[in-house]
Every structure is written in structure tokens, then in C-alpha cells.
Amino acid sequence: MLAFKKRDNPDRGASLVEFAFIAPFLLLLLLGIIEFGYFLAEFNDVRHGAREAARVAAVNAGDNTFLRTEACDAMDLTTNVSIQFTDGASGAIGDVGTVRVQASPSSLSGLGLIEIFLPSNLASTVEFRLEQPSDDWGSDGSLVSC
DSSP: OOOOOOOSOTTTTHHHHHHHHHHHHHHHHHHHHHHHHHHHHHHHHHHHHHHHHHHHHHTTOSOHHHHHHHHHHHOSOOSSEEEEEEOOSSOOTTOEEEEEEEEOOOOSSSSOSSGGGSOSOEEEEEEEEOSSOOOSSOSSOEEEEO
């Protein structure tokens, strides 16, 4: 006859139960860190697009279509992005112009984990000095989107 050996450890499985309690919070923390990193990348993208558009606009490299293309190509964001160009009072050399890029950030996971803690709109405004006369786009604050 076989005799079964009784185990002397009454706490067997306790660590598994403790992990089951902690695992959802650890997973939520990990996903939150990933979402926040993705949000920072989107914010960096908006800033880069504004700087690139200001660089192109400062040397009067083209019309609104070219400026929009350059700014949009500099960013990985492709939806919910608007770009506003405003040159100086007369569009002459030395005037100060501005470029404002706005975007609505999106969630990487789509679960809405940390959106309540983040702004609903990303924006970056860059001022630049016109190096060439601005004859292709007016000072009306034209708005284009990607």
C-alpha cells in the first residue's frame, strides 16, 4: 500500500495569490508608462514640425502647399494636425513671423488609460525672422492641415 506524504508547508500557493492581487496594478503601471512615452513622442513630433515649418518659411522656400508638405513630412502625425502660418506686418525682410502647429494626441492602446491626465491638445508656436521677402503667402494667418 502506498502512503502519501503530507506536505509540511501550509503557505503553499500564497505567493501566487499575492501576485494575482498585485499583477493588475503592475500591468496598469507598465501600460501607463508606455502611453506616457508615446504621448511625449507625439509632443516632440509637434515641436519638430513647427520648427521645420518655421525654417522653411523664414527663407520663403515656397507657398502654403510647400510649407504644409514640409511641416507634415517632418512629423509622424498624420491626422488631427493644423498648421497656421503668419508672416510679419509687411512680409519684408526682418519681419517676425510665426508658425503654430496644433494636434490632438491619440492613444497608443486605445484603452484610454491615461488620457484623463494629459492635455487634449498639443500645440507649439515658433517665431522666426524672415530672411527673404514673403510674397507667396500673406499675413492673414492662413490655416492648413495635414
